[in-house]
Amino acid sequence: MSVRLDKYLAGLGVGTRSEVKKKVRAGQVTVNGVSAVRPEMKIDETADEVCVNGEKLTYARFAYYLLHKPAGCVCAVSDRVHRTVLDYLPDTVRGGLFPVGRLDLDTEGLLLLTDDGALAHALLSPAKHVKKTYYVKVDGEVTDEEACLFRRGIDIGDDKPTLPAELVILSGGRASEAELTISEGRYHQVKRMFAAVGKEVVYLKRIAMGPLVLPEDLKPGQYRPLTKEERAALGR
Numbered sequence: 001m002s003v004r005l006d007k008y009l010a011g012l013g014v015g016t017r018s019e020v021k022k023k024v025r026a027g028q029v030t031v032n033g034v035s036a037v038r039p040e041m042k043i044d045e046t047a048d049e050v051c052v053n054g055e056k057l058t059y060a061r062f063a064y065y066l067l068h069k070p071a072g073c074v075c076a077v078s079d080r081v082h083r084t085v086l087d088y089l090p091d092t093v094r095g096g097l098f099p100v101g102r103l104d105l106d107t108e109g110l111l112l113l114t115d116d117g118a119l120a121h122a123l124l125s126p127a128k129h130v131k132k133t134y135y136v137k138v139d140g141e142v143t144d145e146e147a148c149l150f151r152r153g154i155d156i157g158d159d160k161p162t163l164p165a166e167l168v169i170l171s172g173g174r175a176s177e178a179e180l181t182i183s184e185g186r187y188h189q190v191k192r193m194f195a196a197v198g199k200e201v202v203y204l205k206r207i208a209m210g211p212l213v214l215p216e217d218l219k220p221g222q223y224r225p226l227t228k229e230e231r232a233a234l235g236r
């Protein structure tokens with residue numbers, strides 16, 4: 001498929017459209033061994049060999065990005081009222097992407113954006129029990145008894161109790177901090193689990209999903225392409 005060189009490079013996360021243009025003009029990019037001079041030149045992304053500073057880029061059939069979702073935006077591709085998670089990516093990379101799963105409007109944290117439907121299905125399928133870990137701030141003292149109840153599975157008003165979940169208490173007091181790992185993705189699950197023991201979640205951030213971990217240097221609203229290692233961990 002024929003595509004503009006600068007669009008191709010930006011889509012692979014080499015830089016923004018203007019950054020990659022600069023790289024091309026600075027002679028850092030070669031196409032089939034020949035220095036590229038025009039960012040707008042057309043390349044065949046499946047056949048041409050493109051190198052940046054001598055390093056070969058591999059043709060990526062699908063795109064994978066990690067976004068640190070900030071509070072106040074919705075996990076949807078469009079919305080009439082709120083910003084969407086895709087609004088944090090430039091137009092050059094967002095085409096065809098969708099969020100893998102949902103976080104609430106006020107929840108922050110790790111969100112995978114991709115156009116790989118098979119991977120999304122595998123990560124979200126209830127049968128796969130993919131683990132998700134949340135950092136939680138709760139109004140009130142979280143107790144070992146509650147950790148025990150969560151470990152056994154708790155009734156949150158659905159047909160079945162939740163699957164066993166791991167609660168690690170980080171700090172106690174009038175406001176507690178904890179990490180909760182669940183292996184389902186029910187609607188408002190974390191908030192409903194704490195509500196079932198009479199506690200209110202006042203802050204929620206997803207810090208891991210399957211093999212992916214929220215990088216500490218990725219601030220709310222920032223995104224980056226998955227690394228080779230992260231893709232390999234997902235089998236991609």
Ligand code: URA
Nearest residue numbers: 103104107188190191
């Ligand atoms: N559980 C919740 O209650 N909210 C989220 O956004 C994610 C998990």
